[in-house]
Amino acid sequence: MKTLIFSLFILLSSYSLHAQTGLKVGDKAPEFFAKNSDGKEINLKQLLKENKSVVLFFYRGQWCPYCNKHIKDLQDSLTSLSSKGAYVLGVTPETNESIAKTKGKTKASFSLISDREYKIMKAYKVDFVMEESLVSKYKGYGIDVAKNNGALDAVLPVPATYIIGKNGKIKFVQFDKDYKKRASISEIASLL
Template sequence: MSRLIDEINKYKEAFKQKAPKEIQEMMLEATKKLENSSLSKNALTVGSTAKEIKLPNALGNEVSLFKTLEENDFAVVSFYRGTWCAYCNLELKALQERNEELKALGAKLIAVSPQSPDASLATKEKNELEFEVLSDNSNVIAKQYGLVFSLAEELRPIYLSFGINLPANNKEDSYEIPMPATYVINKNKEIIFSFIDEDYTKRCEPQDIIEVIKKAKNK
């Protein structure tokens, strides 16, 4: 089983080969600015109490984090940007590969993005996901977790040139998106693990999630 970081590095290399250098430089500069803002310092982290998540899934049915925790020992919540994000799709596929292991450990996976239920359904089908994919319209929940920022204006036409129309995907005019983030939350609603990074190309390795849960179960 390949590691997520290996798949990400393969994609990065392919992108470098095909994308114009000036576009790559603009994207890197925007990421550096976001990193310098230290936005992740404002996010919920280990030791914090998780905020309730009540959102529609890909079929429009409401899913509750707290109800999930009543029925499972742990919840793994992955905030992602949308089906248009290649790094997000790689991460979701990697999580799906370990989904049975997580379930065996008493953990339930939940993915959250600002995209519409229709787009969430496309994500679920595209990546053959067997866990809940929720729609956080206007990033209401992601804001409570301290993850939201506005996509740099200079990147908006670049994204459009890639065929990425955020207002259309999210069914609202804002260019706000969440930083990718992964949380492991225990039955007491306590965050026992968090991975948050301003650099959207950096993602949590599923093996790290599994090790955290195993350690928590053995306490």
């Protein structure tokens, strides 16, 4: 019985790790079409035609202080990043109502997308399903991830940042399963 339980644990752990690999520098950035929280159509291919690069980042939600700080830092540097030809774009599994809370807290004026079906997160290999024990722990802090996502399941992205070049290839990746670590603005700016 212990062997079976251990085997299941290893299988589930490897699935969880498999789902959180991220993409690598040099990979072709997966295409996506979506509407941002303001209802504007967002198309990666079109963004790359109109800009030198796209800074694509994934964030957990309006309840995450590390996400809010990163978004505020991006907003504070938006003029500088835009002057280098970058289009800044954030993706979250949360609803547009939660995105409105994020905008209120951070004053973000760049595009934020609600990835309600997790298609973009899955394409960029940053999605993970929270274990029930973690869901319960978050609820103990007053955070209902599934409700914030407008979903039945609790799915979050690994907070990751990609810089996608005009050729559609990824030229920078910040991917760390430690949700406290984010790409620095100086690092992003130096690669634009």
